[in-house]
Amino acid sequence: MKLENRQWYLHSRPEGVPNEDDIRARSVPLCRPGPGQVLMQNLFLSMDPGARFWMSDRPGYMEPIAIGETIRGSTLGRIVESNHPKFKVGDYAVGIACNGWEDYSLIDPELNEVVRADLGFPVNWHLSIFSAVGLTPYFGLLEIGKPKPGDTLLVSAAAGAVGSLAGQIGRIKGCRTVGIAGSDEKCRWIVDELGYDAAINYKTCGDMQQAIAEACPDGVDIYFDNVAGSILDAALLNMNNFGRIVFCGAISQYNTDDAVPGPYNYWQILARSLTVRGYIALEFRDRFPQAVEEMRGWIDSGELTFAEDIAEGFESTVATFARLFDGSNKGKLMVKIRDGDEPAPTLENIQAAAE
Amino acid sequence: MKLENRQWYLHSRPEGVPNEDDIRARSVPLCRPGPGQVLMQNLFLSMDPGARFWMSDRPGYMEPIAIGETIRGSTLGRIVESNHPKFKVGDYAVGIACNGWEDYSLIDPELNEVVRADLGFPVNWHLSIFSAVGLTPYFGLLEIGKPKPGDTLLVSAAAGAVGSLAGQIGRIKGCRTVGIAGSDEKCRWIVDELGYDAAINYKTCGDMQQAIAEACPDGVDIYFDNVAGSILDAALLNMNNFGRIVFCGAISQYNTDDAVPGPYNYWQILARSLTVRGYIALEFRDRFPQAVEEMRGWIDSGELTFAEDIAEGFESTVATFARLFDGSNKGKLMVKIRDGDEPAPTLENIQAAAE
Numbered sequence: 175m176k177l178e179n180r181q182w183y184l185h186s187r188p189e190g191v192p193n194e195d196d197i198r199a200r201s202v203p204l205c206r207p208g209p210g211q212v213l214m215q216n217l218f219l220s221m222d223p224g225a226r227f228w229m230s231d232r233p234g235y236m237e238p239i240a241i242g243e244t245i246r247g248s249t250l251g252r253i254v255e256s257n258h259p260k261f262k263v264g265d266y267a268v269g270i271a272c273n274g275w276e277d278y279s280l281i282d283p284e285l286n287e288v289v290r291a292d293l294g295f296p297v298n299w300h301l302s303i304f305s306a307v308g309l310t311p312y313f314g315l316l317e318i319g320k321p322k323p324g325d326t327l328l329v330s331a332a333a334g335a336v337g338s339l340a341g342q343i344g345r346i347k348g349c350r351t352v353g354i355a356g357s358d359e360k361c362r363w364i365v366d367e368l369g370y371d372a373a374i375n376y377k378t379c380g381d382m383q384q385a386i387a388e389a390c391p392d393g394v395d396i397y398f399d400n401v402a403g404s405i406l407d408a409a410l411l412n413m414n415n416f417g418r419i420v421f422c423g424a425i426s427q428y429n430t431d432d433a434v435p436g437p438y439n440y441w442q443i444l445a446r447s448l449t450v451r452g453y454i455a456l457e458f459r460d461r462f463p464q465a466v467e468e469m470r471g472w473i474d475s476g477e478l479t480f481a482e483d484i485a486e487g488f489e490s491t492v493a494t495f496a497r498l499f500d501g502s503n504k505g506k507l508m509v510k511i512r513d514g515d516e517p518a519p520t521l522e523n524i525q526a527a528a529e
Numbered sequence: 530m531k532l533e534n535r536q537w538y539l540h541s542r543p544e545g546v547p548n549e550d551d552i553r554a555r556s557v558p559l560c561r562p563g564p565g566q567v568l569m570q571n572l573f574l575s576m577d578p579g580a581r582f583w584m585s586d587r588p589g590y591m592e593p594i595a596i597g598e599t600i601r602g603s604t605l606g607r608i609v610e611s612n613h614p615k616f617k618v619g620d621y622a623v624g625i626a627c628n629g630w631e632d633y634s635l636i637d638p639e640l641n642e643v644v645r646a647d648l649g650f651p652v653n654w655h656l657s658i659f660s661a662v663g664l665t666p667y668f669g670l671l672e673i674g675k676p677k678p679g680d681t682l683l684v685s686a687a688a689g690a691v692g693s694l695a696g697q698i699g700r701i702k703g704c705r706t707v708g709i710a711g712s713d714e715k716c717r718w719i720v721d722e723l724g725y726d727a728a729i730n731y732k733t734c735g736d737m738q739q740a741i742a743e744a745c746p747d748g749v750d751i752y753f754d755n756v757a758g759s760i761l762d763a764a765l766l767n768m769n770n771f772g773r774i775v776f777c778g779a780i781s782q783y784n785t786d787d788a789v790p791g792p793y794n795y796w797q798i799l800a801r802s803l804t805v806r807g808y809i810a811l812e813f814r815d816r817f818p819q820a821v822e823e824m825r826g827w828i829d830s831g832e833l834t835f836a837e838d839i840a841e842g843f844e845s846t847v848a849t850f851a852r853l854f855d856g857s858n859k860g861k862l863m864v865k866i867r868d869g870d871e872p873a874p875t876l877e878n879i880q881a882a883a884e
Contacts, residue, residue, distance in 0.1 A: 227800065402796065416812075424796045436791025441757065441779045444807035445582065452799035457771075 177204040177525060181244045181276040182491055188229055191499045196229070197245060197492050204278055206255060206521065213255045213521070214267055214281045217514050218301050218484075220248035221495050221507040223425050224271070224454075236271065244274040250289070250301040251279065252514055255521050258283045264518025266291050268300050270456060275491055277511065297514070302335070302506040303473070303480045304466045309455040311340035311398070312465045314420040316347075317458065318451045319396040323348030326390045328409060329370075331400035333360035335480075335506040336422060338368055340398045342478050345369050349396070352389045354405060356501045363504070368479065382408035393417075401425050402437070410439035413446050421452040425499070481505025532559040532880060536599045537630040537846055543584055546854045551584070552600060552847045559633055561610060561876065568610045568876070569622055569636045572869050573656050573839075575603035576850050576862040578780050579626070579809075591626065599629040605644070605656040606634065607869055610876050613638045619873025621646050623655050625811060630846055632866065652869070657690070657861040658828070658835045659821045664810040666695035666753070667820045669775040671702075672813065673806045674751040678703030681745045683764060684725075686755035688715035690835075690861040691777060693723055695753045697833050700724050704751070707744045709760060711856050718859075723834065737763035748772075756780050757792070765794035768801050776807040780854070836860025 178201045188196035207213045225247055231238045239246055251273070253265045260283050261267060269286035273279040289300040302308065315321060327344035331337040332353025341351045341364065353370045355361050361373035372389045379385035386394065386408055393414035399406055402424035413419070443450055458465075472478035483503045485494040488511040497503045533556045543551035562568040580602055586593045594601055606628070608620040615638050616622060624641035628634040644655040657663065670676060682699035686692040687708025696706045696719065708725045710716050716728035727744045734740035741749065741763055748769035754761055757779035768774070798805055813820075827833035838858045840849040843866040852858045 232800075421799050424799055434796070435793055436795030438790055440791030440795070441789070442807075443805060444776045444779055445587075447808050447812060448806070450798060450805040451803070452797075453802050457802060 177521070177528060178202070179204040179276055179278045180488055181274065183244050184229060184239045184241055186241065187231060188226075191496050192226070192229060192492065193496065194492050197495075199489075205280070207257050207280060210257055210283070212253060212258045212261045212281050212283055212286070214249075214251040214269075214273070214279050214286070215254045215512075215519060215524070216249040216251040216273065216277060216279055217510065217512055218250040218298050219275050219491060219509040219511060220250075220301050220305070220307075221491075221498055221509065222248060222271075222306065223423055223498050225495070226499075244276050246271060247273060247275050248301065248306060249273040249275075249279060250298060250305075252519060254278070254519050254524065261286075261288060263520055266297055266300070266514070268305060270306050271454075277488070291514075298482070298484070298508065298510075301508060302482050303339070303469060306455045307335045307506045308339055308469060308480070309458070309462060309465055310422060311336050311343055312469060313455055313458040313461075314422050314453060315340050315343050315396070315398060318420045318449075318453060319344075319398065319418050321347040321349050321396060325349045325395035326392055326414075327351045327396045327398065328354070328386065328390060328394045328412075329398040329400070330354045330405050330409075331423070331425060332364050332370065332373065333504060334400060335503075337398065337400050338364065338505070339478070339480060340420075340422075341370050342368055343472075344396070344398075345371075346472060346477050350390075350392075352386075352394075360504070376405060383411050386412045396420065398422060399424075403434075407437045407439050410437055410442040410446075410448075413442065413448055415446050415448075417446060417448050419443075419448060419450040421450055483507045485509045487511065532876070532883060533557065534559040534631055534633045535843055536632075538599050539584060539594045539596055541596065542586060543581075546851050547581070547584060547847065548851065549847050552850075554844075559876075560635070562612050562635060565612055565638070567608060567613045567616045567636050567638055567641070569604075569606040569624075569628070569634050569641070570609045570867075570874060570879070571604040571606040571628065571632060571634060572865065572867055573605040573653050574630050574846060574864040574866060575605075575656050575660070575662075576846075576853055576864065577603060577626075577661065578778060578853050580850070581854075599631050601626060602628060602630050603656065603661060604628040604630075604634060605653060607874060609633070609874050609879065616641075616643065618875055621652055621655070621869070623660060625661050632843070646869075653837070653839070653863065653865075656863060657837050658694070658824060661810045662690045662861045663694055663824060663835070664813070664817060664820055665777060666691050666698060667824060668810055668813040668816075669777050669808060670695050670698050670751070670753060673775045673804075673808060674699075674753060674773050676702040676704050676751060680704045680750035681747055681769075682706045682751045682753065683709070683741065683745060683749045683767075684753040684755070685709045685760050685764075686778070686780060687719050687725065687728065688859060689755060690858075692753065692755050693719065693860070694833070694835060695775075695777075696725050697723055697827075699751070699753075700726075701827060701832050705745075705747075707741075707749075715859070731760060738766050741767045751775065753777060754779075758789075762792045762794045765792055765797040765801075765803075768797065768803055770801050770803075772801060772803050774798075774803060774805040776805055838862045840864045842866065 185198040228239045272285040291297040327349040333355040364370040400423040483505045540553040627640040646652040682704040688710040719725040752764045755778040838860045
């Protein structure tokens with residue numbers, strides 16, 4: 175066996191947005207899976223802000239990535255060799271936050287799930303709308319936000335992959351939806367294409383507290399927070415009593431290791447009897463199938479639309495990841511590192527093709 | 530009628546701990562209740578940190594007290610004249626955060642409740658253990674903290690009126706309880722007398738994060754927060770995933786109008802899938818009777834003890850209120866402004882006695 179496995183690994187902990195000094199490529203010999211092990215050929219790598227967490231050594235819901243370790247991430251791939259009854263060669267499978275930025279992953283059979291490619295939609299949807307990026311707003315909004323018809327829902331990073339879905343699901347559930355985004359183009363897009371009731375351009379709106387108050391004359395019942403920081407402070411001063419803050423992301427704070435002050439208006443959580451709840455979608459994994467089914471129905475009826483932003487080629491991975499933090503992506507960001515071959519690849523025919 | 534009503538009113542918004550420049554006494558002619566109105570002679574004034582909120586003009590769950598207005602508060606008193614079927618002369622009644630620091634209050638019949646004086650305990654218990662100070666830890670711990678046997682419960686201001694009860698209720702529910710207090714004497718008291726498993730003196734413990742880690746080797750499942758500020762930051766770094774933060778008070782921040790940074794470790798709420806929930810006990814008012822009944826059982830069985838700290842005399846009110854913020858009170862702080870007379874007072878016999 176001479177097959178090589180390209181990997182992106184953590185060379186040094188990044189300061190700010192990671193670059194190819196921090197995250198470097200290497201090529202290592204591909205190992206065959208041992209007893210009980212499963213080898214997957216990755217087709218798509220998911221680009222998620224949470225990975226930036228693990229690149230620092232701050233404590234969190236998962237261990238930091240060690241120096242020298244392959245970058246951890248969510249991938250969709252195809253099984254090329256299996257010594258585990260759950261997987262057979264040719265299966266498509268998805269692992270959330272447990273595989274790696276590499277050509278081949280020795281996958282954890284517990285944490286990866288077989289997905290079907292014959293359901294009438296592109297298989298990569300299993301890594302976008304029907305994966306963390308879709309399930310995160312679905313469960314966050316419904317389980318933590320608990321929307322009631324007539325509630326006002328405010329969403330930050332509203333044109334992002336998660337935020338664009340949070341707003342739409344809120345609309346479907348009968349909320350008045352207000353989105354915050356960073357350009358007039360994005361603001362138009364979320365109103366005209368996604369059905370938000372109103373949008374705020376945080377770069378040009380002036381006083382954010384006032385802008386939210388004007389866009390949300392009845393106050394805010396649910397704030398779906400992807401950013402934390404100063405927008406959270408402005409939102410806190412507009413929350414209704416018993417409001418819910420779905421703490422989904424803190425993208426304003428991922429690229430710093432400095433101590434960042436929490437919201438200056440933190441005490442409003444007490445004064446207004448608010449709930450702030452952090453979460454990751456995996457908490458609700460038992461109910462993923464029901465969520466996928468409900469979202470599929472909304473997509474088929476045209477109520478829910480979503481965008482994917484797919485970069486091509488393993489080499490583009492780090493540059494693509496950096497785009498999460500400059501606001502240039504519109505929709506779920508992924509890297510496609512190869513097409514799925516037909517017939518289903520095995521290590522032997524991959525080997526033969528390589529020679 | 531020549532009866533006078535002494536009142537403490539807001540003369541100017543305090544900076545820091547209020548004094549008798551900010552809160553001044555006056556005497557006004559006593560008005561008789563009009564149609565539908567009820568007049569109560571106050572016996573006990575409850576001293577609660579929340580009143581400090583209303584003395585500033587920051588938005589909150591209640592309107593600020595206006596300049597010139599009598600200080601709003603919880604009182605226990607006796608009905609001296611009633612034009613409302615819910616109350617008759619001689620009834621004892623309690624109103625939470627809706628009466629005033631004054632001899633006589635024209636009470637809101639909706640927000641005051643008749644209490645019984647023949648239940649075998651001092652009537653003032655209706656303003657302490659069986660009122661906000663008891664119901665706040667009861668509902669906060671049980672409804673928001675959701676304690677399970679074996680959980681680790683951390684309580685700040687653990688020797689205070691609320692904190693001392695939160696820790697005991699946690700013990701009764703099977704938690705390992707760790708309290709944070711400001712003197713070795715208080716630390717001994719909460720362990721020896723209240724049954725806390727461990728105590729931390731925040732003034733002498735050195736690194737607070739480390740002290741919590743040592744006192745809570747299995748991490749913290751529930752943090753009952755009465756103080757916010759730097760202790761909250763240290764607690765956040767010790768929370769277990771899915772931990773609950775019962776946001777009951779922020780006493781470290783009540784006496785400033787400056788912008789106070791929120792917890793620097795706010796993002797741990799996301800990283801550890803935490804819930805932070807602010808509340809006031811009134812949210813659960815429908816279930817007060819059940820709570821009183823359960824706590825009565827614990828008191829009778831000796832599982833729950835509580836302390837009252839009762840100052841004497843209307844004149845002492847402002848000085849007594851200030852003691853909430855210097856750590857000198859041990860137990861529920863109240864001002865007793867008079868004994869309840871027998872037979873039940875009416876305006877006429879109060880008048881006669883005054884002449």
